Amino acid sequence: MSTPTDRKPSRPSGTPPEGNGKFLLGMIGLFFGVLLLGAGATMWLGGSSSMGPAIGGPFALTDTGGKPFTDKDLRGSYAVLYFGYTFCPDVCPTTLNQLAEALDRLGPKAKLVRPVFITIDPRRDTPGVMKQYVQAFSPDLIGLTGTEAQIGSVAREFRVYYAPHRTGDGPNDYTMDHSSVLYLIGPDGKFIAPLRADAGAEQIAADLSRHLP
Amino acid sequence: MTRVFLRIVAAGLLSVPFSLSSAAWSDGPIQVTGAFARAAPAGGVGGMFLTIVNTGPADRLTGAASSVAEKVELHESIDDKGVMKMRPVAGLSIPAGATVKLAPGGYHVMMMGLKQPLAAGGRATVTLTFEKAGQVEVEAEVVKPGAGAPEGHSMDHNMGHGMGNMPGMTPSK
Numbered sequence: 001m002s003t004p005t006d007r008k009p010s011r012p013s014g015t016p017p018e019g020n021g022k023f024l025l026g027m028i029g030l031f032f033g034v035l036l037l038g039a040g041a042t043m044w045l046g047g048s049s050s051m052g053p054a055i056g057g058p059f060a061l062t063d064t065g066g067k068p069f070t071d072k073d074l075r076g077s078y079a080v081l082y083f084g085y086t087f088c089p090d091v092c093p094t095t096l097n098q099l100a101e102a103l104d105r106l107g108p109k110a111k112l113v114r115p116v117f118i119t120i121d122p123r124r125d126t127p128g129v130m131k132q133y134v135q136a137f138s139p140d141l142i143g144l145t146g147t148e149a150q151i152g153s154v155a156r157e158f159r160v161y162y163a164p165h166r167t168g169d170g171p172n173d174y175t176m177d178h179s180s181v182l183y184l185i186g187p188d189g190k191f192i193a194p195l196r197a198d199a200g201a202e203q204i205a206a207d208l209s210r211h212l213p
Numbered sequence: 214m215t216r217v218f219l220r221i222v223a224a225g226l227l228s229v230p231f232s233l234s235s236a237a238w239s240d241g242p243i244q245v246t247g248a249f250a251r252a253a254p255a256g257g258v259g260g261m262f263l264t265i266v267n268t269g270p271a272d273r274l275t276g277a278a279s280s281v282a283e284k285v286e287l288h289e290s291i292d293d294k295g296v297m298k299m300r301p302v303a304g305l306s307i308p309a310g311a312t313v314k315l316a317p318g319g320y321h322v323m324m325m326g327l328k329q330p331l332a333a334g335g336r337a338t339v340t341l342t343f344e345k346a347g348q349v350e351v352e353a354e355v356v357k358p359g360a361g362a363p364e365g366h367s368m369d370h371n372m373g374h375g376m377g378n379m380p381g382m383t384p385s386k
């Protein structure tokens with residue numbers, strides 16, 4: 001239903017262009033090779049060559065209480081990061097709900113993992129908006145927003161592509177295009193593996209438990 | 214509405230062949246079933262999902278409206294090589310005799326600028342407009358955020374249009 005121009009949106013500045021992803025694919029292939037070949041994972045092929053192999057890194061964001069929240073606040077536990085936006089009634093809530101269900105399935109091990117939702121639409125997703133949204137999912141879900149620059153920075157670190165798509169003339173008449181991947185981070189803050197976001201709760205739980213002690 | 218609804222239920226229980234029942238007991242060739250909306254805060258956006266069963270000639274869903282939101286659109290979610298996109302669609306063709314699902318990951322009714330929160334366990338109503346069948350009112354159960362279709366009893370949540378889940382009542386394409 002989309003027009004041909006929808007297929008190639010302009011990328012935000014600093015977002016890596018599509019390129020040769022063999023190096024990155026080889027690296028994370030150890031963790032995830034088979035699943036990566038599935039639909040929805042080809043984003044990993046884009047935007048890797050110009051940025052080197054490391055995924056993740058330090059970030060400084062704002063939590064739902066309006067307080068600073070950095071990568072260091074996640075140290076000591078595993079974390080699953082998801083990038084999306086609250087003005088999305090379909091893919092983002094489906095994913096967050098499946099992540100919550102996956103954690104439920106893990107039983108006591110779920111305590112090791114902190115789910116984190118980072119908005120790529122900080123203009124609309126203020127701390128207050130994020131607070132209402134994440135509370136509806138789970139008291140454990142951490143919601144993070146920030147300035148455009150802060151969000152741009154953390155998205156670049158995680159190779160998250162995002163771009164607004166206008167749907168009308170009003171200031172809020174836009175949707176966000178965005179990568180949809182779950183990122184598993186270790187207690188040391190280092191990226192462990194991407195998890196398929198569209199795999200369903202059972203699969204997400206299985207993928208997670210493989211990496212947990 | 215209620216009377217029509219009860220007659221549809223009766224028809225289903227008696228397993229009257231669908232081809233005979235559609236003209237006699239339904240108030241139109243378009244039925245909407247299994248509608249659910251996801252909980253969302255006031256000011257936010259809500260998504261509604263539903264199934265359209267067309268027992269008549271080809272039709273077209275051209276729009277949706279609701280008093281619960283400032284603006285209502287038909288949207289499509291697209292997985293473009295791992296990049297998720299959401300796009301308004303001008304309309305949705307409903308071929309003759311077809312069942313068209315608006316389901317998570319595909320199409321949804323997008324309710325923007327919610328005037329009140331959609332609370333899980335509550336109800337949300339939208340009016341769908343079809344080119345030929347005209348307006349069809351749909352009442353959806355509100356489920357928790359991110360949830361899928363509520364199990365069973367989906368036909369209770371339609372206003373005279375619920376019959377798609379009835380055994381033996383689903384028209385063949």
Ligand SMILES: [Cu+2]
Nearest residue numbers: 089288299323
């Ligand atoms: Cu939408």
